[in-house]
Amino acid sequence: MVEDEDQIRSALLKKALGYNADEVVEEYAFNEDGDLKLSKKKVTKKHYGPDIAAVKVLLERYYKTYEDKISAMNDEELYLERARLEKLLKGEEGGN
Numbered sequence: 001m002v003e004d005e006d007q008i009r010s011a012l013l014k015k016a017l018g019y020n021a022d023e024v025v026e027e028y029a030f031n032e033d034g035d036l037k038l039s040k041k042k043v044t045k046k047h048y049g050p051d052i053a054a055v056k057v058l059l060e061r062y063y064k065t066y067e068d069k070i071s072a073m074n075d076e077e078l079y080l081e082r083a084r085l086e087k088l089l090k091g092e093e094g095g096n
Helices: 002-017 052-062 066-071 076-093
Strands: 021-030 034-049
Touching: 002 021, 034 066
Parallel strands: none
Antiparallel strands: 021 034
């Protein structure tokens, strides 16, 4: 399940940022023996630009603002976050 979620996030990110891909067109023809054989192959590099819909889904689903995260926390999570931030501040003050 987590692996699927990672694949979805990766695909959304790729589409949101835009990507390059090779487009392959192949033509086949019958040879003298009646067997099908590749006669032409054309590879074209193609650029797909950023997709605004993918950006919107990505932001809504994966990138919440800090305020959104705080408002979604219960009392215990808020207490732990406060302790983490206090510890971080004390570590910064001691380093200066």
